[in-house]
Structure formats: C-alpha cells, structure tokens
Amino acid sequence: MRLVWKSLVFCILVVAAAVSAGAAPKAVVNEIRVAEHSDRTRFVLDLTDRVDFSVFTLADPYRIVVDFPEMAWKIDPAVAQSGTGLMKGFRFGLFKPGHSRMVIDLTKPAAVANKFLLPPEGQRRYRLVLDLVATERAAYLKSAGWPEAAKPDEAAPGDDIEVDPTAAKPKRAKRVIVIDPGHGGVDPGATGVSGVLEKDLVLSVSLAVRDALERTGRYTVVMSRDTDVFLSLKARVAVGRRAKADLFISIHADSAPSEKARGASIYTLSERASDREAERLARAENQSDVIAGVDLTNESDIVTSILIDLAQRETKNSAAKFAQALVPELQRVGGVRQKSHRFAGFRVLKAPDVPSVLLELGYLSNSLDESEMRTGRWKSAMAGAISVAVDRYFKSSRPEHKAESDR
Numbered sequence: 001m002r003l004v005w006k007s008l009v010f011c012i013l014v015v016a017a018a019v020s021a022g023a024a025p026k027a028v029v030n031e032i033r034v035a036e037h038s039d040r041t042r043f044v045l046d047l048t049d050r051v052d053f054s055v056f057t058l059a060d061p062y063r064i065v066v067d068f069p070e071m072a073w074k075i076d077p078a079v080a081q082s083g084t085g086l087m088k089g090f091r092f093g094l095f096k097p098g099h100s101r102m103v104i105d106l107t108k109p110a111a112v113a114n115k116f117l118l119p120p121e122g123q124r125r126y127r128l129v130l131d132l133v134a135t136e137r138a139a140y141l142k143s144a145g146w147p148e149a150a151k152p153d154e155a156a157p158g159d160d161i162e163v164d165p166t167a168a169k170p171k172r173a174k175r176v177i178v179i180d181p182g183h184g185g186v187d188p189g190a191t192g193v194s195g196v197l198e199k200d201l202v203l204s205v206s207l208a209v210r211d212a213l214e215r216t217g218r219y220t221v222v223m224s225r226d227t228d229v230f231l232s233l234k235a236r237v238a239v240g241r242r243a244k245a246d247l248f249i250s251i252h253a254d255s256a257p258s259e260k261a262r263g264a265s266i267y268t269l270s271e272r273a274s275d276r277e278a279e280r281l282a283r284a285e286n287q288s289d290v291i292a293g294v295d296l297t298n299e300s301d302i303v304t305s306i307l308i309d310l311a312q313r314e315t316k317n318s319a320a321k322f323a324q325a326l327v328p329e330l331q332r333v334g335g336v337r338q339k340s341h342r343f344a345g346f347r348v349l350k351a352p353d354v355p356s357v358l359l360e361l362g363y364l365s366n367s368l369d370e371s372e373m374r375t376g377r378w379k380s381a382m383a384g385a386i387s388v389a390v391d392r393y394f395k396s397s398r399p400e401h402k403a404e405s406d407r
C-alpha cells in the first residue's frame with residue numbers, strides 16, 4: 001500500500017513538473033473570421049482551448065495588438081492580407097517563446113468596443129470575439145500605448161557592450177559568423193506572388209548557409225534565429241556583438257512595386273542611401289519592429305561617440321570588402337541587380353564593431369525569382385556562393401592577430 005502511495009505521489013510530482021515546464025498543450029487557432037457590420041468590424045478567432053489574452057492599441061501607424069500565451073496558428077496567412085472596413089490587414093505568430101501575438105493594422109483610429117471569450121457551444125470550441133468601432137484620433141491617442149505588462153523585457157541586450165576601436169578581435173581557432181534570417185514569427189516580411197512568406201524562405205536559405213559554412217570546418221556559425229520566432233532589430237544586432245562576430249550576414253528577399261525587378265543585391269550601412277530604391281528598402285526593412293508592436297520609446301542610438309565612429313569606419317570598410325567578394329559569387333548563381341552593392345541606413349547593420357551586410361536574395365514580387373528561390377538546387381547554390389565569398393574575404397583581409405604572428 002505504501003508503495004502505491006509513493007508511486008502516486010511520484011506521478012503527481014512528475015505531472016506538476018511537466019505542467020510548470022510549459023508542457024501543457026498549446027491552444028490551436030483553427031479559423032479567423034472577419035465580418036463587417038453596419039457599425040463595427042467583428043473579429044472571431046476559433047480556439048481549441050481557453051486562453052488568457054490582453055489587448056492594447058498603438059498609434060502612428062494605428063494598430064491593435066492582442067497578446068496570448070504561445071499558440072499554434074493553423075491559418076492560411078493569405079486570409080490576413082485582405083482588408084475590410086476598419087482593418088487594413090493583420091498578422092499573427094510567435095512574438096517570443098511562450099508568447100504569441102496578433103497585430104491588426106487599422107485604416108483609421110478604432111476602439112475595441114468589446115473583447116470576450118465565448119465558451120464551447122455545439123460543434124464550436126472557444127471563440128474569442130473583438131469588436132472594433134471607429135473613433136476620433138484624439139480619443140484614440142488618449143488610450144494608446146504600451147501597458148506596463150507588455151513593455152519588452154528585451155531591454156537593450158548588447159547596448160551595454162563597450163566599443164573599443166583599438167581592440168583586436170579575440171584569438172579564436174575558428175571565425176565566428178552570425179547568420180541572421182530576416183523577420184519571423186508575428187512579422188512575416190514580404191509575401192511572394194504565389195504566397196510564400198519571406199520569413200520562411202530566408203530561414204530555409206539561412207540554414208543551408210549555416211550548413212555550408214560549418215562543412216568547411218573553418219567557421220563557428222551563430223544563428224540569430226533558427227525557428228519561426230520574432231526578433232527585434234536591436235536583439236539581432238546584439239547577437240552579433242555578444243558573439244564578437246567576425247561577420248554578420250542578414251538574409252532577406254525583397255518585394256518591389258515593379259513585377260519586373262529581379263536578382264540579388266547586397267547592402268551595407270550608410271546614413272545616406274546610395275539611391276532611391278535602397279532608401280525605400282531600408283525604410284521597409286526598418287519597419288519590422290513597428291510591424292510586430294515593439295516598444296521603441298527607450299531606444300537609444302548606439303552610434304553616438306567619436307570613438308564609436310572610428311570603430312565604425314573600420315567596420316564599414318570590412319563590410320564593403322565582403323560585399324565586393326560576394327558580388328561575383330552571386331553572379332555565378334544567377335540574376336544580380338545591375339548595381340549589386342548599395343548602401344542605406346539599415347538598423348540591423350548598426351553594430352559599430354561587427355562588419356555587417358544585408359543580402360537580398362531576389363524578388364518575391366517576381367514570379368521567376370520566386371519559383372527559382374524555392375528550389376533546393378538554388379538554395380544550395382546560394383549557400384555555396386556565400387561560403388566561397390566568406391572564404392575569399394577572410395583570406396584577403398589580414399586580421400591583426402594573424403599579422404602579428406606573421407612578423
């Protein structure tokens with residue numbers, strides 16, 4: 001009898017540990033319906049389980065943010081892109097581990113008149129209902145803002161890392177390279193002509209790049225993300241700085257107003273853009289945090305002192321050298337833009353001490369580019385091209401510690 005009790009207590013402990021470790025089943029969102037009524041726009045989410053949720057609004061641009069525990073979204077992303085009534089479109093996905101988010105873009109100021117969870121009824125499981133009604137800007141601004149609980153706890157990771165322009169990179173057996181797949185989670189990035197999402201495409205290419213680099217045996221690769229999760233631009237920069245990376249490569253796929261635009265291009269940091277298109281692109285890529293509803297109010301610009309300026313000049317030169325090494329390799333893979341190396345003010349490239357480049361693989365708005373980029377053959381060719389360019393870059397740049405031992 002005692003043994004039975006013991007094993008029962010043990011079972012309870014195991015179950016309790018599993019629950020506290022977050023092993024509880026995730027709620028699944030099976031359907032999202034948006035209906036236009038005469039005085040309101042109604043959102044209904046069909047859920048398998050009861051969930052806690054919180055709602056807040058943000059201005060400029062007008063957005064409604066709904067936070068949930070981590071959920072699985074069995075929703076075709078295409079349903080989120082057509083607007084109706086007060087809604088321009090919406091996005092959903094992982095904001096960070098354990099925390100899912102939906103962001104509704106509004107065409108004009110709107111208040112959340114009702115928000116409630118309906119219990120199961122007949123065939124239906126739980127339903128979350130949100131009613132949006134039009135309001136004035138002044139009233140909207142009064143209630144808009146981040147609630148204390150939603151304030152990001154990602155408070156400037158990496159911002160506190162000192163910059164010493166005279167310091168040599170640490171001596172390491174292998175070079176450290178950060179691969180940064182753009183977007184993720186609640187931020188899907190651009191959408192391709194056939195519906196492929198930038199966040200998914202760039203993740204699969206980035207994983208192929210990681211494998212190609214690791215196969216050489218010469219590099220340690222750090223991924224900023226290797227799952228479908230959102231990461232703020234600042235957090236991406238911090239990944240490179242914390243790793244004291246020798247090179248940071250952010251990987252994206254562009255979408256242009258013109259369907260004809262094709263080919264890859266590579267970007268490095270500059271406060272002044274090289275051309276109008278580079279400027280448009282940087283503006284679009286810098287929107288990632290806004291898209292995901294990240295609090296930017298306490299964002300400090302890390303490019304402040306002269307010391308940082310010095311470090312950054314060196315870093316920018318190195319980034320430009322890598323860009324030059326990459327262009328001919330991209331040409332071997334396929335289409336490259338005429339002006340393949342461009343400059344603009346990309347936030348994600350702002351680490352003062354890590355040479356950083358942003359690679360746009362091609363255009364999701366072009367059907368030829370899109371279908372090619374989805375093939376395994378193209379992905380491995382691109383990964384190989386990047387790996388060769390990385391080799392060439394490190395061979396040509398004589399690092400300080402190497403130079404010392406050569407003397």
Ligand SMILES: [Zn+2]
Nearest residue numbers: 182189252253
């Ligand atoms: Zn992008």
